[in-house]
Amino acid sequence: MDSANHPPRYVFEDLLTVRDTKRYFLLPFDVPPGASWLRIDFYYEPERVPHPKEVANLVCLSLFDPQGFRGARHSFGTHKVVEIGPSAVTPGFLPGPLPAGRWALEVDTFMVLPGTPVSYRAEVRFGSDPEPTGAGPVPSTVWRAQPPLRREPGWYRGDLHTHTIHSDGDETVAGLLDLARQRGLHFVALTDHNTTSQLFDPAVDGNRDLLIIPGMELTTHYGHAVSLGTTSWIDWRTGHERRTISQAIGEIHAAGGLCILAHLAALGDPVCTGCAWLFTDQMPGEIDAMEVCNGPWFQVGSNNPVSLHIWKEWLQAGHRLPALAGTDFHAARDYREGAPTSVVYARELSAAAILEGVARGHVMVSTGPELYLEATLADGRLALMGDRVDPASVRSVGVRWMGAPAGARVLWLVDGEVCAVWEGERGEAAPALPSGARWALAEMWGPDGALLALTNPLYLRA
Ligand SMILES: [Zn+2]
Ligand SMILES: [Zn+2]
Known part of the structure; x- marks a missing residue:
């Protein structure tokens, strides 16, 4: 029956x-x-x-x-x-x-x-009758962390923001993972809206070759934040029993996770209800990192240009906040040409190491081309994008890129001002750091004005 x-x-x-x-x-x-x-x-x-x-x-x-x-x-x-x-x-x-x-x-x-x-x-x-919803094993709700998939340090490419049929996505977890494999990703975060059941989907247990980062998207009435690295439900209901967003962020941190500000400048009510970030005490407040690219640069309703602009304003104001990409995957079309990835430098391919890399800003945002920024210090050590360095200790700065399409330009930005422009499918440059500079980064733009790649900054402080 x-x-x-x-x-x-x-x-x-x-x-x-x-x-x-x-x-x-x-x-x-x-x-x-x-x-x-x-x-x-x-x-x-x-x-x-x-x-x-x-x-x-x-x-x-x-x-x-x-x-x-x-x-x-x-x-x-x-x-x-x-x-x-x-x-x-x-x-x-x-x-x-x-x-x-x-x-x-x-x-x-x-x-x-x-x-x-x-x-x-x-x-x-x-x-209480033996009912009714079909056959199949009941999955466990105990999260089993994957062992590292690779032991060596490197730049690993992945998606930090996805949805499946566990909320409003079109694909099953298995379908999403297959599409991620076709894109050549190393890791995928499963971040369905306001639930954690995606983490206990049988496809997670069956997966061996893709690193799964657990999480969920706190989809509040006043903005969305992705909790990365958490396996328990984080109560997203701000205003419920006087709950604040700060309490929710505190719970993410207590559970060992990172709080990522998602699509800050998305269209809000009534088109995309609750999608614009309106928590004025968390700009950026206790946020750990933010998305500056959330799907192809020019898609309809894109919040990318405004989010990137606000991120740079926050850098200018002295904040040190890693910039990330997440596709906000809801359907196969979200992995079309131009979809961004976060490319993270990690000591190994494990969830803990990827989160560590994200927290340190060792992240390149990329739609395909590669763009690296590092500084060689006087003692021979290398500093990566996202690191804080004493300018007096910098021997040289290096920018490297490859895979740039015809007509693309690589910009060198210091404190938000363009200080050099380079061209070419690949190249290397050793730009100067003006004295008094506080942050510097590189961006790659396509001939149509779309962002192709972005480094996190080197932060310069004595
Ligand atoms: Zn969202
Ligand atoms: Zn989302």
């Missing part, structure tokens, strides 16, 4: 208006001992309002069992189904037994547009 044919044990219905936008509504229900399956059907309407038709209501779900977070469904779609059973679980949710006691379905109202109210209905069903 199909679980949907059981009568619902609980039904919740209500109307939401524009005043309910950006809130969290808890719908509690009690699960008895012995329950073996749970099914929730959540319906809302309307999806869209007539004008403007580009914008939509967005109502998402989080689920909590008596012990804590149990999963989330962060996606469009006005009928959301959640099934947790002995042999299968809906992507976005954590498998395992159903503890008896007080559960809560949380209605997360990302956008309720003015005009027609949104009506919703939630039906909760559960039972």
Whole structure:
């Protein structure tokens, strides 16, 4: 018998208006001992309002069992189904037994547009018969870190921001990993919206050749941040019980992760609800690094130019914040020509070493061409992009590039000013450092004005 044919044990219905936008509504229900399956059907309407038709209501779900977070469904779609059973679980949710006691379905109202109210209905069903969601082994929810895939230091290329069917992506985890292999990536971070179930997907266990960086995207009502290196759920719900973004960032750090500011200057409400970063106390505050490139440079609605500009303003203001790329992968098209990667210098190919490289700013943003920056110090040591060096100790600076397309230009920027321009498919330069300079970096631009590669800065301080 199909679980949907059981009568619902609980039904919740209500109307939401524009005043309910950006809130969290808890719908509690009690699960008895012995329950073996749970099914929730959540319906809302309307999806869209007539004008403007580009914008939509967005109502998402989080689920909590008596012990804590149990999963989330962060996606469009006005009928959301959640099934947790002995042999299968809906992507976005954590498998395992159903503890008896007080559960809560949380209605997360990302956008309720003015005009027609949104009506919703939630039906909760559960039972103890051996049910119903298909066969297959239940994955573990204990994260097993991969051993290093390579032991030698080097520049490793990967994607630090992706989504799968565990939130609003089109691809399975297996599909994403296959596409990453086709791109020749060494590592992929799995960062679905507001959940961690992607980390326990069977494809993660089956994977041997790609390094998986665990994480999730904290998809708040006022901006998005990628937690990298964490395997537990980070409570993203700012404003819920007076929670602040600073507390959430503190939890990422306590769990050994990095907090990456995502697509800072994305279009915000109502087109992309909550996508623009509005936490004025975290600009950059306790943020560890930020995305300056988030998909092909010129894609529609691109936040890239503004994010890069703001990053440089922060450098000018004295902040030392690594710049990264993440594709924000949602579908195969996001890996088309021009998609950026983060190329990280790491002591080995392991998650810990990649995160260490990211934190130190040993990162080149690249859409394909390579661009390196280093300084040779008086004692013979080498400083990499992202490092802080005493200018008096610098013997020489080296910029190297290769793979530049015809018409590309490499710029040498000191404190935000262009101090040299080079051309050629490949080349090397040893630019001077003006006295008093505070930061210097190299950029490669295509003839069409798109950023092709970017180094992190050398920071110059006595
Ligand atoms: Zn986002
Ligand atoms: Zn994202």
